[in-house]
Amino acid sequence: MMKMPEMPNLDLQAIVDELRSSARRTKQLWLNDDSLAFVARGREYRSEFHVNPSYEIQYSLIGDLHLHYRTPEGKEEVAVVPEGSCLYQPAMVPHSPRFGPDSFQLVIERSRKPGEVDQFNWYCPACDELLHTVTHTVDDYKVDPVSRAYEQMNASEEIRTCKSCGNVMPVIEMNQPKISGS
Numbered sequence: 001m002m003k004m005p006e007m008p009n010l011d012l013q014a015i016v017d018e019l020r021s022s023a024r025r026t027k028q029l030w031l032n033d034d035s036l037a038f039v040a041r042g043r044e045y046r047s048e049f050h051v052n053p054s055y056e057i058q059y060s061l062i063g064d065l066h067l068h069y070r071t072p073e074g075k076e077e078v079a080v081v082p083e084g085s086c087l088y089q090p091a092m093v094p095h096s097p098r099f100g101p102d103s104f105q106l107v108i109e110r111s112r113k114p115g116e117v118d119q120f121n122w123y124c125p126a127c128d129e130l131l132h133t134v135t136h137t138v139d140d141y142k143v144d145p146v147s148r149a150y151e152q153m154n155a156s157e158e159i160r161t162c163k164s165c166g167n168v169m170p171v172i173e174m175n176q177p178k179i180s181g182s
């Protein structure tokens with residue numbers, strides 16, 4: 001007999017409350033061969049653009065999302081996703097989800113295929129030239145790949161120095177979210 005596959009049925013408010021009472025930014029809801037999902041709370045410092053081989057469904061659970069993205073011409077645009085709304089983001093669109101630490105997003109993606117890598121791109125704050133790309137194999141959201149990318153960026157002044165205009169992007173302060181009830 002075939003084993004019954006896992007069928008997660010989740011109380012999103014309870015997950016939001018769990019994140020609020022921890023210092024963590026993300027909680028993975030499921031990860032299987034087809035699909036992965038997580039709830040994220042916002043990061044004040046978010047500045048990079050994520051390039052995902054998968055689509056992303058961005059659902060604003062609490063608060064509004066300002067999804068900054070770059071067009072194929074390299075122009076930065078903003079899509080606003082108010083609380084209760086959702087956006088379908090096609091694969092490979094460089095995007096930077098900006099929302100506050102008291103706002104929460106549900107994100108649903110396709111699991112990566114073997115060999116697929118995600119990119120986290122930083123652009124020079126002075127001249128907008130591509131500063132650096134951190135690549136990461138996303139096979140588990142529990143490792144918080146976004147935080148790992150920021151750590152890598154902060155670790156080297158050389159990679160924060162623009163090869164085009166010489167501007168040095170300062171270290172990005174990764175503050176911890178406020179923990180409720182403490």
Ligand SMILES: [Fe+2]
Nearest residue numbers: 050052056095
């Ligand atoms: Fe993303």
